[in-house]
Amino acid sequence: MSMNTQGRPSAPTENAPSFTPKTFTGNRGLDMEEALIFEFGRYDVTGIDLDVPDDFVSELGGHDRKDTLELPGLAEPEAMRHYVRLSRNNYAIDSGLYPLGSCTMKHNPRLNEKMARLPGFGDIHPLQPLSTVPGAVELIDELAHWLMTMTGTFAVAMSPKAGAHGELCGMMAIKAAHTAAGRDPKIVLVPESAHGTNPATAALLGYKVVSIGAKDDGTVDFDGLKATIAQHEGNVAGIMLTNPNTCGLFERDIIEIAEAIHAADAYFYCDGANFNAIVGKARPGDLGVDAMHINLHKTFSTPHGGGGPGSGPVILSDRLAPFAPLPFIRKGENGPELIETNADTQDGEQPFGRMTAFHGQMGMYVRALSYMMSHGSDGLRQASEDAVLNANYVRVGLQGIMSLPFGVRPCMHEVLFDDTFLKDTGVTTLDFAKAMIDEGYHPMTMYFPLVVHGAMLIEPTESESRAELDLFVATMRDLVMSASKGETDRFSAAPYLSPRRRLDETSAARKPILKWTAPEPADVTPVAAE
Numbered sequence: 001m002s003m004n005t006q007g008r009p010s011a012p013t014e015n016a017p018s019f020t021p022k023t024f025t026g027n028r029g030l031d032m033e034e035a036l037i038f039e040f041g042r043y044d045v046t047g048i049d050l051d052v053p054d055d056f057v058s059e060l061g062g063h064d065r066k067d068t069l070e071l072p073g074l075a076e077p078e079a080m081r082h083y084v085r086l087s088r089n090n091y092a093i094d095s096g097l098y099p100l101g102s103c104t105m106k107h108n109p110r111l112n113e114k115m116a117r118l119p120g121f122g123d124i125h126p127l128q129p130l131s132t133v134p135g136a137v138e139l140i141d142e143l144a145h146w147l148m149t150m151t152g153t154f155a156v157a158m159s160p161k162a163g164a165h166g167e168l169c170g171m172m173a174i175k176a177a178h179t180a181a182g183r184d185p186k187i188v189l190v191p192e193s194a195h196g197t198n199p200a201t202a203a204l205l206g207y208k209v210v211s212i213g214a215k216d217d218g219t220v221d222f223d224g225l226k227a228t229i230a231q232h233e234g235n236v237a238g239i240m241l242t243n244p245n246t247c248g249l250f251e252r253d254i255i256e257i258a259e260a261i262h263a264a265d266a267y268f269y270c271d272g273a274n275f276n277a278i279v280g281k282a283r284p285g286d287l288g289v290d291a292m293h294i295n296l297h298k299t300f301s302t303p304h305g306g307g308g309p310g311s312g313p314v315i316l317s318d319r320l321a322p323f324a325p326l327p328f329i330r331k332g333e334n335g336p337e338l339i340e341t342n343a344d345t346q347d348g349e350q351p352f353g354r355m356t357a358f359h360g361q362m363g364m365y366v367r368a369l370s371y372m373m374s375h376g377s378d379g380l381r382q383a384s385e386d387a388v389l390n391a392n393y394v395r396v397g398l399q400g401i402m403s404l405p406f407g408v409r410p411c412m413h414e415v416l417f418d419d420t421f422l423k424d425t426g427v428t429t430l431d432f433a434k435a436m437i438d439e440g441y442h443p444m445t446m447y448f449p450l451v452v453h454g455a456m457l458i459e460p461t462e463s464e465s466r467a468e469l470d471l472f473v474a475t476m477r478d479l480v481m482s483a484s485k486g487e488t489d490r491f492s493a494a495p496y497l498s499p500r501r502r503l504d505e506t507s508a509a510r511k512p513i514l515k516w517t518a519p520e521p522a523d524v525t526p527v528a529a530e
């Protein structure tokens with residue numbers, strides 16, 4: 001066994017037993033098996049220990065609950081352990097590298113969390129009179145200012161609550177602009193490498209989606225795009241394009257694309273979820289973008305694993321700004337004012353409606369602004385540069401043994417491999433990803449984008465140190481070597497070491513069990529002796 005510099009075994013697997021013991025508790029050493037709280041909570045127990053006061057008189061007029069609530073109770077230490085153990089079943093950016101492409105899983109500085117919990121931000125209520133929360137309104141306005149400065153635009157709709165919601169907002173603004181101009185185009189162009197939310201958004205608004213093909217280098221086929229626009233002359237509402245695209249490549253024709261779209265009286269929606277690659281380097285407004293959502297929860301930190309809250313403000317060009325949804329902020333004599341109803345709008349403001357009940361995700365606004373202000377403009381630019389550098393570091397470390405679908409060339413913030421290198425090994429992209437779990441890594445994004453066979457999309461982000469990346473690259477190389485040597489056992493039933501193995505994800509999605517039902521009590525009747 002080899003030892004590290006502290007004298008601890010650095011390769012414990014060499015000594016690992018060749019069988020996995022079946023434990024009595026179901027725990028695997030310090031990885032504990034955790035049951036549902038319903039399975040082991042007790043109705044007669046609670047973590048709170050308060051006596052009923054002596055002079056207690058119920059004011060419920062005889063409607064007091066007679067039976068128990070039937071909610072599982074735990075003593076305080078049990079409750080604490082339950083949630084800590086559950087949290088250990090979750091892989092998080094706080095536990096290791098999280099290479100999901102397209103998702104930008106980056107370090108979330110603790111400073112942001114501290115700021116979001118300041119009582120003046122954390123404890124306010126959306127129905128509070130605005131006069132009591134001027135600081136919160138000013139923070140939203142300040143964040144809007146940063147977003148517009150970074151993107152070179154003049155309006156931003158702050159309220160959308162996620163990227164996909166932002167897409168809906170931007171496309172609704174586009175639809176409103178067409179309607180105001182007396183037009184009713186029916187088609188939205190979407191490149192075939194697009195994120196699934198793009199065509200879904202267009203379809204939700206009743207548009208027909210026409211797909212645009214890609215060139216051999218993975219970027220949009222501009223000639224094909226022009227031909228499609230000509231074919232549907234007068235009937236194209238806009239294009240929804242991601243830049244950098246979902247293959248991790250910069251669309252170099254973006255300005256020509258914008259011009260062609262504008263010449264057709266259509267609008268350019270840019271999916272800005274990949275903004276992390278270009279912050280401080282290129283401004284979408286300069287590229288001809290009319291609307292773009294910015295995933296605060298990707299580009300500007302904020303934990304978003306496990307379905308946590310998102311926030312997707314949408315920047316708007318001059319042409320779309322008048323249609324920004326309510327509520328929006330207008331600079332008044334006494335500082336920023338929140339315009340909440342049509343009655344308060346002025347000439348030229350034609351909000352298309354409202355995206356959310358209130359004002360958006362306050363906690364995310366605070367985190368994003370805290371991240372921006374603590375980095376400063378130079379720091380934000382460096383974060384983008386480092387994100388791109390890190391992705392290219394991984395690319396160079398792996399391109400000799402993993403296959404790049406579009407040839408050896410620099411990528412942006414994420415590097416895309418296909419499964420050609422696994423050909424004839426008997427190992428699939430899925431098997432490969434599952435074996436990464438045994439190595440302690442969350443798998444990369446798999447089978448997306450769909451345009452590439454067996455896609456593996458890796459986005460390390462700027463958070464990772466060179467040492468972390470070296471270990472990741474070495475691990476991936478080890479897995480590739482193992483696959484090419486025919487060690488299929490390491491892959492075919494992986495993961496071997498996780499609390500759960502391969503789940504039936506289809507059944508989980510198609511026939512989800514959403515409610516726990518108590519099992520039938522076990523039959524404890526003694527078996528009669530013969």
Ligand SMILES: *Cc1c(COP(=O)(O)O)cnc(C)c1O
Binds near residue numbers: 103163195295
């Ligand atoms: C994440 C993502 C979206 C959707 O954002 P959500 O906040 O998950 O709704 C859209 N497009 C791309 C390219 C993305 O990566």
